[in-house]
Amino acid sequence: MAEREHLRITGVHALSALGRGADALLAGVLAGTPAFTPVRRFDTTGRRVTVAATLPEVGTLADELTDAVDRACRAAGLDGAHRAGAALFLATHGGPHSLPAGGGDAGPEVPALAGHLARRCGLGGRTRVYTTACVSASTAVADAATLIGRGDLERVVVAAGYLVEPDQYALFDAGRAFAADGAVRPFSAGRQGLLLGDGVVAVVLESAHAATARGAPTVATVAGWGRAGDAYHPCQPHPQGHGLARAVEAALRRAGLPAGAVGYVNANATGTGYSDASEAAALGRVFGAAAGRIPVSSTKAVHGHALEASGLLELVVTALALGHGKLPVNAGWLGPDESCPLDVVTDAPRPATTAHALTLNAAFGGANTALLVGAP
Amino acid sequence: MTAAVLAEARWPEAGDGPPPAVPGFVHSGFAPLVVAVADRCLRARYGDGPLPAGNRTAVVLVSASGDRASAGHVRATVAAGGRVGPLFFFQSVPNSVAGHVAARWGLDGPVVCLSPTGDPRAEGMAEADLLLYDGDAAQALLVLIEQAPDGTPGEATAVLLGEGTRQ
Numbered sequence: 001m002a003e004r005e006h007l008r009i010t011g012v013h014a015l016s017a018l019g020r021g022a023d024a025l026l027a028g029v030l031a032g033t034p035a036f037t038p039v040r041r042f043d044t045t046g047r048r049v050t051v052a053a054t055l056p057e058v059g060t061l062a063d064e065l066t067d068a069v070d071r072a073c074r075a076a077g078l079d080g081a082h083r084a085g086a087a088l089f090l091a092t093h094g095g096p097h098s099l100p101a102g103g104g105d106a107g108p109e110v111p112a113l114a115g116h117l118a119r120r121c122g123l124g125g126r127t128r129v130y131t132t133a134c135v136s137a138s139t140a141v142a143d144a145a146t147l148i149g150r151g152d153l154e155r156v157v158v159a160a161g162y163l164v165e166p167d168q169y170a171l172f173d174a175g176r177a178f179a180a181d182g183a184v185r186p187f188s189a190g191r192q193g194l195l196l197g198d199g200v201v202a203v204v205l206e207s208a209h210a211a212t213a214r215g216a217p218t219v220a221t222v223a224g225w226g227r228a229g230d231a232y233h234p235c236q237p238h239p240q241g242h243g244l245a246r247a248v249e250a251a252l253r254r255a256g257l258p259a260g261a262v263g264y265v266n267a268n269a270t271g272t273g274y275s276d277a278s279e280a281a282a283l284g285r286v287f288g289a290a291a292g293r294i295p296v297s298s299t300k301a302v303h304g305h306a307l308e309a310s311g312l313l314e315l316v317v318t319a320l321a322l323g324h325g326k327l328p329v330n331a332g333w334l335g336p337d338e339s340c341p342l343d344v345v346t347d348a349p350r351p352a353t354t355a356h357a358l359t360l361n362a363a364f365g366g367a368n369t370a371l372l373v374g375a376p
Numbered sequence: 377m378t379a380a381v382l383a384e385a386r387w388p389e390a391g392d393g394p395p396p397a398v399p400g401f402v403h404s405g406f407a408p409l410v411v412a413v414a415d416r417c418l419r420a421r422y423g424d425g426p427l428p429a430g431n432r433t434a435v436v437l438v439s440a441s442g443d444r445a446s447a448g449h450v451r452a453t454v455a456a457g458g459r460v461g462p463l464f465f466f467q468s469v470p471n472s473v474a475g476h477v478a479a480r481w482g483l484d485g486p487v488v489c490l491s492p493t494g495d496p497r498a499e500g501m502a503e504a505d506l507l508l509y510d511g512d513a514a515q516a517l518l519v520l521i522e523q524a525p526d527g528t529p530g531e532a533t534a535v536l537l538g539e540g541t542r543q
Binding site: 046098114131132133142143147150170172174175176177229230231232235254364366 | 459462469503
């Protein structure tokens, strides 16, 4: 167990509507200004909602993923030999590309996209592709942690990508999942739904031994992880958050930490009524009365929901926030909702006085994950 | 650690017609095929189910193309400027049918969907193995499915893995 506690994040890169790079992401979530604007990337005529958090001037998903992996590897100080031994775990949506609009070379679809990325970035280890919806990236991190902890692998690059595109946009609109008021208000009274956002992210995970041997920087540690299912419904979370609670308990157990060690939760909360209430119930189930005293925020209110990439984007947010000593805000707040009795960080960032934070994700199928992040 | 095969099933077998429709899933044979093969595998071990709570049985769904028929329909409809039906939202990711199986049988372990970059069965077995090693799962229902390029249902295999003896 000891080696698991020292699993290191040694390099990160992130693209979102807040900008390119980790610094832009951190500055954006601390500023707390929502990045939602009218969609210009494709035609939204006829949709109920026409806003999303998109970064202007993005390349294809394949090109942006390549750039993200390369930059994360550079940030981690990986040379060619280190890259050659690294595995690549990719989290992204399956199916046909819908960008660039009108056709053009979008690069290969999954699963071939993983090999394409690995070749372009000089990663020579095994590849895996996760299509587990909104827990794809967090599951990839948990699996990488398991395999590194077991000694199967020394180094894994986890990459995840979603660029707001017309097909998923149309599906979420048809499913009436979007916030019609154009704002994401996690845990808040008056919340109306989610909004989509770009997220192309890469993280280098290494064993403590491998990182120490080459004098690598430490962005943060992954101290614990957990995955559990609700066994409840194809699309809706368990109302009492049973699966998410068990994922959090597994993460704490694996880290060897008591619940009281957690000083911040980067929540999954999408701004959806029943889903946010389910997550609040899960936190109550794990932390009891203390759930109302742990600072919580969902940064989806600022950068939007990056679907398959959300778990990695929010892991990076959580790691950077701990390292910087400030907890990001939960934008869009209108007032408390009795179904979400939590200490939500509103108005301004708070000082981070904790060494450990959770980042939570949940998805269709009742899939839940928890990652327990340690300060560097 | 290598998990034992507790039960295994295929669809179609001799005498099988198209798999039965699944409420809430439309247009494509993907979800009906997943449900049919999963039900057949789990019935062989558990009768009508469901499993008792706390079974920590994972659902690991392995498919390179996913629900190609539904994704193709959405792509064509959106490209033509049309509106997609709301049910396509709910079946837009493989998690949904995995969650349907999990809810039907009470499988409360992790849900993981993979698009294999190598041998699908080997990748699925490796995922089940790591979930069992880690302890988040005590068993895993592995479902392997591919649709034909035209979106028509192909074949599916379901394997229940865990500690115990083969049946």
